Each structure stands twice: as C-alpha cells, then as structure tokens.
Amino acid sequence: MSVQVKQRRRGHVEPRPEGAVQEVAHQFEDIGQQNESYIVGMWSFLVTEIMFFGGIFMTYIVYRTKYPQTFTIASGELDWKAGFLNTLILLTSSLSMAFAVRNAQLGKRWRTLLCLGITILCAFGFLGVKTVEYSTKWAHHLVPGPNFHFSRHGGEQAAPADRGTSFVEDASPETSGGGAKPEGEIPQHEAQLFFGLYFASTGLHGVHVIIGIILLAYWGGLVQFNARAARDFIPIEMVGLYWHFVDIVWIFLYPLLYLIGSPKL
Amino acid sequence: MAHHAASAHNGHHAEMHEHHVMDVAVYWKVFLALMFFLILTVAAAIFDLQVIIQKATGLNIRGLNIMIMLTIAVIKATLVVMYFMHVKDGTRLTWIWAAAGFVWLLLMFAMIMSDYIARGEVEQAPPGWEQIH
Known part of the structure; x- marks a missing residue:
C-alpha cells in the first residue's frame, strides 16, 4: 500500500517539473485528495458568504416588491456610469486573478506577482470610484440618517428646514399608496430604505474588496519571497476563489441597484 | 485483484490530479463574453423593452427589463464559477x-x-x- 501511495505521489509531482511544486502533507493520501480538501474547504466558506449576502438580497427583494415605484425612482439617482466602470474594473481584476492562478500553477513566480499586482490595482480603482460615489451621495443628503432628504434630481439644493420630521409626514397613506406621484412627493422613508440597502450592500461588498486587497498583498509578498507556503499554487487558487466570489456579488448588485431606474445614455 | 482495484483507483485520481491548466485563450474568451454581457445588461436597462414590446405586440410583460438583466447576471456568474473558479474541471x-x-x-x-x-x-x-x- 505504501508503495502505491509513493508511486501516486511521484506520478503527480514529477510530470511537470517546470510547474508548481506540490508537497503532500502527511495527513493526505495523495495530492488529489489534498487539493480537493482545500478547494472544497474554500467553497464551504463561500457558501456561508453566499448566505451572508443572501440576507441583504432577501431584504432587497421584499422591499422592492413592496415599494417598486420608489425603488425605481431612487435608483435613478445612482450614477449607472460609475457602476458600469466599476463592473468593468472588477471583471478585469477577475481576469488578471485567473491569470495569476494560472501562472502559479505553472510555477511562474514573476508573472504571478505581476497579475496579483494588476488585480490589486483594479481593486484600488474600484474603491476609488466607490469613494467618489459615496461622497456625492453624502453631498446630496442621500446617506440614511437625520440629514436624509430625497429629491428627484438629487441636486445641490439644501434639504428643507423641517427635514428632521418631513419623512414622517410624507408617510401619510395618500402618498405611500399606489398611483402616479408627482415629483418631490416620494415617501422619504421608502427612499431612505433604498439608500440604506444601497449602502449596506455596497458597503459590505467594499469591505470584502478591502479584505481581498489584504489577502492579495499578503500572498503576493509570500510569492515574492518564495515562501514555502506559496510554492504550491493552491493558496493563490483559494484567494482567487474568494476574489471571483466578490466579483459575482457585484455582478448581481450592479443591475439591482443601478439599472432599475431606466438609465439614460 | 488488489492490483486491479489499485490501478483503477489510480486512474480515477490521475484525472483529478491534472489540475487542468486552462488555455490562456479560454480566459480571454470568457472575459470577452463577460464584457459582451455587461454591455447587453446596460442595453436592456436603457431600452424599455416592456414598452417596445407592448407597442409592437400589445403584450404587457411587467418587469421584463429586470428579468432579462437578472438572467444575464446568472449567465455571467455561471461563466465566472465555471471557468475562473475552475468548477468546470472540479471534482x-x-x-x-x-x-x-x-x-x-x-x-x-x-x-x-x-x-x-x-x-x-x-x-x-x-x-x-x-x-x-
């Protein structure tokens, strides 16, 4: 038996001498079992992440079906072009992450580093666009809280003096019911709910991007110094799985937040 | 007998071991497909398909735009999971x-x-x- 294990090990470490060196840890039968354990372990973490974001998506579905009209109008205040740019950046970062993993598989350290660097740059680009968006929302009184005031075109005009109570008055049955509403009579609490969801979901996503940058930089450092742990490509693959997951969340957030308000070119 | 079982076992694992280094071209194709679908998503948001279809056929399909956008999002996510996350070649x-x-x-x-x-x-x-x- 031990002979066979040895053969299997040897058979799969040696065929690609130029590729990444994978050592089989003593608790695993062979490299296949070891790789599968890592990948499945990472996926089980991602399942918890799916449920974590799932709660926010659930809330979104419930309130969007409850207040479809307000959500459509409030979404129109988001800059879909900034969202488009960010989607573009994230998809590009996913491509370079995939190439980083591929180069790690082939044991090409410098190319791996280059691809990880591009991924980190994209991540910072994403956060940069997000910062501009957040500060615009702040300036337009669209951050939920006592200063929240939603007006149709989100302009620079100051919120009315009685903004502290206005959202309560606006919640009267006549305006919160159905029917076409004239401009400016959007129930403030409903609009606030949309922006609350916007900040909660993109904020949580942004935190994931920041964690992603830390992971990418950490493993990039280990690759740079040729640390033993980074000679195997599996850790980079796992960082990649995390990064692509963050990308997938954004793929769903983008249309749900930015594109439901009939954007104009 | 024992040898036979072991070799079958071996063969099964050999398939698994090949951690399938995908072609560079595959990644680029997936990326281009993702870009295409991104543009399609925005197009589906800008053109009010519900109104267009209603004018053309009289059919009023509520929420058609978001249905198309979410379908595209599912396709994009599937592409990412299958190719970038290597589930296609996974166990x-x-x-x-x-x-x-x-x-x-x-x-x-x-x-x-x-x-x-x-x-x-x-x-x-x-x-x-x-x-x-």
Missing part, C-alpha cells in the same frame, strides 16, 4: 459545494416570498406607474 464534491449555497439561497427566496405574497403584503403597482419617470 464532483466541488460541484455539490459550489451549487449548495445558491440552491439554499433560492429556497430561502422562494419560501419567504411565497409567504409575503400569500399574506398580500406585496403591493401591486397600479397600471401605468412605469410611465411616471
């Missing part, structure tokens, strides 16, 4: 784990929304509200 256990989260999520959406709808808490938008903006 069966990987497939099960990759699917599990999304399946449970859909179950949660379906159960909770059926409850909300059954209680009548989902407001039906009056006809024509889409035109107000």
